[in-house]
Amino acid sequence: METDILEQLKPYFERLDSRMSSCFASHMPFINEITGHILFAGGKKVRPLLTVLSAILCGREEIDEAYDLALVPEYLHAASLLHDDVVDDGKLRRGKPPAYTIWGNKATVLAGDFLYARAIELATRFEDIRIARVTAETVALMSEGEVMQLLHSKNPDFFDEQTYMDIIYRKTAALISMSCKIGALFAGADDTRVNALSNYGLCLGKAFQMIDDLLDYTADTKEFGKAVGADLAEGKLTLPLVYGLSIASPKEKSEIFLILKKDKHSPEELAWIKDLLETKGAFKYTKDKAEELIRIGCNGLDIFGSSETAGILKRLARFVVERRK
Structure with a gap:
């Protein structure tokens, strides 16, 4: 299924790559070098694709400008990755060394700032204040999510599933939601369709x-494109760990806390946590939660009928929960 949907979407991806190549450039080659390292390093490009598909689904027949608009979420995403790797001391990004390991923290953060500014500038070109507003609101939410995660890092005592949901809403879901919303706004859709x-x-x-967090425990590093177990080693409290802690015995919970609060963890310690979470059903719980969310989201698309584009969006959602990287 994964191969089928990606092959069907290949023309969209090729057109997105073409627009990105012609639009992203700064007047400073050094900035282009750093931003190009992340923008053209592969990646799924789900966010810009959603903008284009949403515009088409809402009846926009001429979609050349939709591809320009689609660069807004992609630039925001790339900027966040540049910053995240600096904050998290990441070791691998899309199968390559992260930018900060090549150009240093200062240059990488500033290049990320450029992409944020470029995205906001692009969002203002469409003379729809709603597109500019939701873009700015999303940048603020993403920043809040990073701060929330930083404050809770290695502090599992006061971290629960609701806190996790609040963080992923800001860090990840707000941007993907925005990607769809601006496409619908661009197409002139009514409120019901925009909200759906x-x-x-x-x-x-x-x-x-959720699936990304699950893959941190279960994926193959070569397929995943980043180091497996990195979130756990960094003390990030993702859903498999949060659920596992909620049902662990007092002794198991105490041992997990002791490991997470260390500056460095042995492979044996991390493997013990992984095995414990699998035994407790944390991986299945995470997958089931993701499946339920996909069901709810796809059901909301029924107002568009059985159009080809609605079908693509539903298949894309299945790809998200079935992917292995």
């Missing part, structure tokens, strides 16, 4: 992050 696509994106974004 926004909610689809919200559900898709939360499910996407």
Whole structure:
């Protein structure tokens, strides 16, 4: 199924790559070098694709400008990745060394700032204040999500599932929801359709992050494109761990806390946590939660009928929960 949907979407991806190549450039080659390192390093490009598909679904027949608009979420996403790797001391990004390991923290953060500014500038070109407003609101939410995660890092004592949901809403789901919403706004859709696509994106974004967190425990590093177990080693409290802690015995919970609060963890310690979470059903719980979100989001698309584009969006949602990287 994964191969089928990606092959069907290949023309969209090729057109997105073409627009990105012609639009992203700064007047400073050094900035282009850093931003190009993340923008053209592969990646799924789900966010810009959702903008284009949402515009088509809402009846926009001429979609050249939709591809320009689609660069807004992609630039925001790339900027966040540049910043995240600096904050998290990431070791691998899309199968390559992260930018900060090549150009340093200062240059990488500033290049991320450029992409944020470029995205906001692009969002203002369409003379629809709603597109500019939701873009700015999303940048603020993403920043809040990073701060929330930073404050809770390695502090599992006061971290629960609701806190996790609040963080992934801001860090991931808000941007994916925005990707859909601006496409619908661009197409002139009514509030009912705008809200349906926004909610689809919200559900898709939360499910996407849950599966990403699950893959941190279960994926193959070469397929995943980043180091497996990195979230756990960094003390990030993702859903498998949060659920596992909620049902662990007092002794198991105490041992997990002791490991997480260390500056460095042995492979044996991390493997013990992984095995414990699998035994407790944490991986199945995470997958089931993601599946339920996808069901809710896709059901909301029924107002569009059985159109080809609605079908693509539903298949894309299935791809998100079935992917292995």
